[in-house]
Amino acid sequence: MTRAARTKAVARTALVGALLILTACGSSSKSHESTIPESLCDVKVDPDLVKPLLTTGEKFRYFDSGGGQAVRLCQFYVGSEEILDISNTRSLAKHDAMSDARMSIYGLENIERASIGDDGVLADNGAYIVNGCTYQGKKMSYVLYFRVLQTREDSFPAKHVKLRPEVLRFAKAYLPGGAKVMGCTT
Numbered sequence: 001m002t003r004a005a006r007t008k009a010v011a012r013t014a015l016v017g018a019l020l021i022l023t024a025c026g027s028s029s030k031s032h033e034s035t036i037p038e039s040l041c042d043v044k045v046d047p048d049l050v051k052p053l054l055t056t057g058e059k060f061r062y063f064d065s066g067g068g069q070a071v072r073l074c075q076f077y078v079g080s081e082e083i084l085d086i087s088n089t090r091s092l093a094k095h096d097a098m099s100d101a102r103m104s105i106y107g108l109e110n111i112e113r114a115s116i117g118d119d120g121v122l123a124d125n126g127a128y129i130v131n132g133c134t135y136q137g138k139k140m141s142y143v144l145y146f147r148v149l150q151t152r153e154d155s156f157p158a159k160h161v162k163l164r165p166e167v168l169r170f171a172k173a174y175l176p177g178g179a180k181v182m183g184c185t186t
Contacts, residue, residue, distance in 0.1 A: 067181065073085070081149075124164055
């Protein structure tokens with residue numbers, strides 16, 4: 001790994017860590033308790049597309065960092081265990097989905113390029129998708145990243161469940177609404 005790549009990776013790691021801390025402490029955050037929601041980070045998604053990504057038959061709670069920011073995070077929990085992470089990001093930086101998805105902080109398993117968005121990566125447990133975006137007249141990138149955290153063996157029969165078809169269906173349904181919620185136009 002070159003020095004520039006290492007510096008970029010360290011900077012991204014620090015940024016993600018800071019965002020997670022800010023998200024957890026943010027005053028604009030919303031916490032909810034419900035069954036499968038019809039809206040994730042204010043994006044309406046058919047609950048039948050969400051259901052395969054979550055543990056079954058349990059009430060869960062979710063945390064939403066709120067809108068109006070360059071990064072919006074939603075985290076879903078059953079009890080104290082996180083089961084789904086969704087990040088919507090609006091950025092001036094150029095993103096390469098495969099390079100970004102390979103970083104260990106994203107935790108995506110068995111990644112491969114996918115024909116979704118302008119530059120997409122699909123994994124057994126999530127996706128990292130980059131789309132061109134215009135925000136307030138500026139050319140930007142909209143990045144959708146989500147990951148299913150599969151740590152509950154009683155909910156998922158195999159340790160590493162391959163959810164690739166379900167992930168793809170969810171990503172295709174979520175992507176346009178996620179960009180819109182972030183104020184992006186194409």
